[in-house]
Amino acid sequence: MSFFTRTLLASAIGMTLSTAAQAATELTVYTAVEADDLQKYAERFQQAHPDIEINWVRDSTGVITARLLAEKDNPQADVIWGLAATSLLVLEEEGMLARYAPEGVDALDPKFVDPAIREGKDPAWVGMDAWVASICYNTIEGERLGVPKPGSWEDLTRPEYEGHVIMPNPSSSGTGYLDVASWMQLWNEEGAWDYMDRLHQNISRYTHSGSAPCNLAASGEAVVGVSFAFRGARLKSQGAPVELVFPTEGVGWDMEAAAIIEGSDKRHAAETLLDWAVTEEANALYNEGYAVVAYPGVAQPIDNYPANITELMIDADFNWAANNRDRLLQEWQGRYDGKSDSQ
Amino acid sequence: MMVGMPSWSRRWSGESLIRLLALLLALGLLVVGLLFPLAAMLVKSVQDRAGDFVGLANFARYVQTPALAGSIVNSLTIALTSTAVVVGLAFLCAYGLTRTCMPGKRLFRMLAILPILAPSLLPAISLVYLFGNQGWFREVLMGESIYGPIGIVMGLSFWIFPHALMILVTALSNSDARLYEAAEALGTPKWRSFFTITLPGARYGLISCGFVAFTLAITDFGVPKIIGGQFSVLATDVYRQVVGQQNFQMGAVVSVILLLPALLSFVVDRWIQRRQVAQLSARAVPWQPSPSPMRDWTFATICYGVGAIILLVIGTAIYASLVQFWPYNLSLTFKHYAFEALAGGGWTSWGNSLKLAFSVATIGTLAIFFNAWLIEKSEGYRPLRQGLHFLAMLPMAVPGMVLGLAYIFFFNQAGNPLNWIYGTLIILVLNTLVHFYTVCHLTSVTALKQLDPEFEAVGASLKVPFWTTFYRVTLPVSLPAVLDISVYLFVNAMTTVSAVVFLYTSDTRLASVAVMHLNEAGYFASAAAMAVLIFFTSLGVKLAHAAISHLLLTRAQRWRQAG
Numbered sequence: 001m002s003f004f005t006r007t008l009l010a011s012a013i014g015m016t017l018s019t020a021a022q023a024a025t026e027l028t029v030y031t032a033v034e035a036d037d038l039q040k041y042a043e044r045f046q047q048a049h050p051d052i053e054i055n056w057v058r059d060s061t062g063v064i065t066a067r068l069l070a071e072k073d074n075p076q077a078d079v080i081w082g083l084a085a086t087s088l089l090v091l092e093e094e095g096m097l098a099r100y101a102p103e104g105v106d107a108l109d110p111k112f113v114d115p116a117i118r119e120g121k122d123p124a125w126v127g128m129d130a131w132v133a134s135i136c137y138n139t140i141e142g143e144r145l146g147v148p149k150p151g152s153w154e155d156l157t158r159p160e161y162e163g164h165v166i167m168p169n170p171s172s173s174g175t176g177y178l179d180v181a182s183w184m185q186l187w188n189e190e191g192a193w194d195y196m197d198r199l200h201q202n203i204s205r206y207t208h209s210g211s212a213p214c215n216l217a218a219s220g221e222a223v224v225g226v227s228f229a230f231r232g233a234r235l236k237s238q239g240a241p242v243e244l245v246f247p248t249e250g251v252g253w254d255m256e257a258a259a260i261i262e263g264s265d266k267r268h269a270a271e272t273l274l275d276w277a278v279t280e281e282a283n284a285l286y287n288e289g290y291a292v293v294a295y296p297g298v299a300q301p302i303d304n305y306p307a308n309i310t311e312l313m314i315d316a317d318f319n320w321a322a323n324n325r326d327r328l329l330q331e332w333q334g335r336y337d338g339k340s341d342s343q
Numbered sequence: 344m345m346v347g348m349p350s351w352s353r354r355w356s357g358e359s360l361i362r363l364l365a366l367l368l369a370l371g372l373l374v375v376g377l378l379f380p381l382a383a384m385l386v387k388s389v390q391d392r393a394g395d396f397v398g399l400a401n402f403a404r405y406v407q408t409p410a411l412a413g414s415i416v417n418s419l420t421i422a423l424t425s426t427a428v429v430v431g432l433a434f435l436c437a438y439g440l441t442r443t444c445m446p447g448k449r450l451f452r453m454l455a456i457l458p459i460l461a462p463s464l465l466p467a468i469s470l471v472y473l474f475g476n477q478g479w480f481r482e483v484l485m486g487e488s489i490y491g492p493i494g495i496v497m498g499l500s501f502w503i504f505p506h507a508l509m510i511l512v513t514a515l516s517n518s519d520a521r522l523y524e525a526a527e528a529l530g531t532p533k534w535r536s537f538f539t540i541t542l543p544g545a546r547y548g549l550i551s552c553g554f555v556a557f558t559l560a561i562t563d564f565g566v567p568k569i570i571g572g573q574f575s576v577l578a579t580d581v582y583r584q585v586v587g588q589q590n591f592q593m594g595a596v597v598s599v600i601l602l603l604p605a606l607l608s609f610v611v612d613r614w615i616q617r618r619q620v621a622q623l624s625a626r627a628v629p630w631q632p633s634p635s636p637m638r639d640w641t642f643a644t645i646c647y648g649v650g651a652i653i654l655l656v657i658g659t660a661i662y663a664s665l666v667q668f669w670p671y672n673l674s675l676t677f678k679h680y681a682f683e684a685l686a687g688g689g690w691t692s693w694g695n696s697l698k699l700a701f702s703v704a705t706i707g708t709l710a711i712f713f714n715a716w717l718i719e720k721s722e723g724y725r726p727l728r729q730g731l732h733f734l735a736m737l738p739m740a741v742p743g744m745v746l747g748l749a750y751i752f753f754f755n756q757a758g759n760p761l762n763w764i765y766g767t768l769i770i771l772v773l774n775t776l777v778h779f780y781t782v783c784h785l786t787s788v789t790a791l792k793q794l795d796p797e798f799e800a801v802g803a804s805l806k807v808p809f810w811t812t813f814y815r816v817t818l819p820v821s822l823p824a825v826l827d828i829s830v831y832l833f834v835n836a837m838t839t840v841s842a843v844v845f846l847y848t849s850d851t852r853l854a855s856v857a858v859m860h861l862n863e864a865g866y867f868a869s870a871a872a873m874a875v876l877i878f879f880t881s882l883g884v885k886l887a888h889a890a891i892s893h894l895l896l897t898r899a900q901r902w903r904q905a906g
Binding site for chain 2: 028035036055056057059062063066067069070074140141171172205206208209211212214215216218219220221222238239240241333337
């Protein structure tokens with residue numbers, strides 16, 4: 001027993017020593033950025049600021065949002081870097097974000113900055129890039145099973161797609177929620193629920209993450225995965241037999257954004273991170289995965305993305321999507337949750 | 344050692360005080376590591392989000408939510424089915440091992456242990472490759488989907504099989520040849536002596552095996568998480584409520600419900616253990632099988648069929664981790680083992696798992712064995728020692744998910760003086776140690792019971808303090824058992840997902856959790872690679888253990904043969 005307590009004490013002392021030895025500030029950063037890019041983000045930032053170390057907490061958009069809300073009274077995060085703007089608007093409503101105008105924020109496309117800046121206030125969040133809904137279609141399995149390539153959202157409700165469509169669960173996945181929100185804005189609420197009722201007949205399952213449907217389509221587990229362009233483009237360049245489809249009705253999108261958590265005791269380091277997040281260099285980093293970024297003139301075309309992607313993006317109303325998030329998700333769960341992956 | 348000791352009575356009372364202190368520390372470990380967290384969880388289940396007492400309102404809401412309440416039926420169905428499959432197969436194989444002269448028994452025993460070395464996520468991943476929409480054997484399912492009850496039962500059966508086999512081999516090893524001779528002399532047919540001698544003789548082992556399999560099946564999280572699809576069970580509901588929706592109250596409610604079947608099987612198992620003791624009389628003559636080619640080859644076929652399936656499942660995971668882009672580019676590569684580019688921790692999380700496993704194996708083995716020794720070999724403080732023994736038996740009935748969640752409730756309270764261990768490796772060590780306490784405790788007690796109580800008596804009469812007797816005599820003599828315990832703890836700490844999934848942080852991400860996250864995000868090959876990595880790590884440690892045990896038994900433990 002005494003050995004046990006001694007070891008506990010020893011390791012406790014060892015830990016305090018080791019944290020004291022590192023001069024670097026450790027920032028706890030909550031994010032929903034794609035897992036394969038996380039390392040790269042931290043490395044690029046640390047090249048510029050080696051004195052700040054990032055501790056990532058990563059999960060799907062809905063999970064990170066729920067976690068931030070649950071920790072409202074005792075926040076664990078210092079910074080959010082890479083979470084859907086609709087989620088940040090919810091957090092702002094709860095008073096969880098600290099207002100701060102990063103150095104050089106004026107250079108960004110105004111659409112990508114918290115509108116409060118126009119009223120003379122400091123922005124509560126700053127945008128990074130846009131991520132765009134897309135359908136991944138497996139050409140080999142499509143041919144084998146006689147499932148044609150879809151062209152529109154409406155196509156997915158046709159009988160030949162029954163059991164072949166996979167989509168993310170909007171409660172956990174930001175991509176899932178932007179699909180639902182965009183359908184609401186395209187066809188108003190009644191029309192969107194009617195569409196989802198019909199789509200539900202063809203869905204084989206709802207996945208936890210927004211990448212998973214495209215991954216599953218790429219490995220032939222499904223023919224059609226409702227996902228987002230980033231994942232589809234990347235899988236295609238890895239050699240997966242997938243085609244990206246941008247439905248003719250228009251595609252939903254959301255913005256990845258960054259913010260400081262109110263009450264963080266590492267405010268200085270947090271501001272440094274935000275300053276860097278709006279730089280041209282950071283935006284060039286975002287552009288390695290996303291075709292549309294906040295810093296004008298930075299974006300280079302990306303492989304496997306259509307050139308006219310901005311024309312396909314609908315006129316998204318993030319405020320509406322944020323304000324109705326809770327209600328829509330409740331309704332969605334009541335209707336369709338039976339087919340969900342355990343999250 | 345005895346030089347300069349103070350007078351007998353003063354020294355004795357001082358020693359007795361230390362003994363009491365040690366016992367109280369052991370009690371403290373189990374109270375803080377088990378009882379308080381469980382109490383905190385029970386409290387949470389009758390509170391609302393604001394922390395006010397709401398009675399059974401949460402439970403009422405649970406029963407009224409069909410999506411949640413349906414999981415009870417789902418869980419029971421898959422647990423009962425898996426139990427039937429596993430007990431049936433394990434009985435056939437155990438019979439082959441103990442009651443026939445089938446060839447290659449040792450090889451089969453080695454094959455049969457393999458599933459324990461992998462996290463339960465591994466068979467689930469393999470099953471997708473075997474029976475998924477692109478799987479080699481998908482036609483076997485005749486159009487049914489592997490994502491759901493079929494996949495869960497298959498995955499669980501694979502993972503539980505070794506546990507069931509070990510129990511049944513023990514049960515069937517206890518046989519009395521005199522009964523069979525009598526039956527033969529009376530002209531009883533073979534099938535009849537099977538039903539009147541063999542089965543009744545193994546009945547407690549069978550019941551015990553059934554309950555162990557049932558508990559493992561109903562509390563497992565890894566298999567349904569990967570392959571459950573839309574089929575929700577209690578364990579995945581806890582996760583979904585807590586991680587997906589941050590609804591801790593509902594998580595606590597589901598945990599309490601999950602605790603019930605496990606507690607029930609715990610009580611039944613204890614009852615059986617007590618009855619089993621006097622079953623075999625001292626005059627029994629062990630029954631030795633005589634060769635019978637027809638029977639021996641039948642059982643060899645069954646056993647090697649099972650062994651082949653085990654190899655197939657593990658081989659599939661290995662293959663899956665090496666294929667470039669399954670199923671369209673089947674060239675082989677090691678790139679999926681370069682997890683660096685992926686979140687989920689990669690090699691760092693593997694390092695963390697190693698750290699955890701080594702800490703639990705060393706700290707846990709010493710703490711548990713020393714506690715067992717205090718309970719078994721001390722004099723005085725009888726009620727305290729009995730209470731400790733009961734507490735040591737309890738962790739077996741607490742599912743990992745439940746314990747992990749209970750730790751959040753207890754250790755994450757702002758007022759808790761132990762709040763600082765939250766989010767560190769220490770809480771993972773404590774949690775894992777407590778989670779796997781019971782089996783280690785039982786192993787220690789069994790080993791200690793074999794030792795003559797005279798050792799302590801002689802030590803005391805030589806005026807040697809009890810801790811000296813412990814580390815100079817008891818510990819070295821019990822080394823084989825101590826090694827068994829440490830390997831058991833190591834392997835379980837390496838493979839467990841359910842207990843730690845709520846407790847890791849970005850600094851303490853574990854390999855088993857990484858498997859789950861990689862799979863969740865769709866990196867199926869990397870998930871397989873991480874699961875394979877865990878498997879080979881456990882296998883390496885297991886082989887090292889076998890080698891060391893062998894050395895010890897032939898050298899340091901020579902007195903056993905001599906004695």
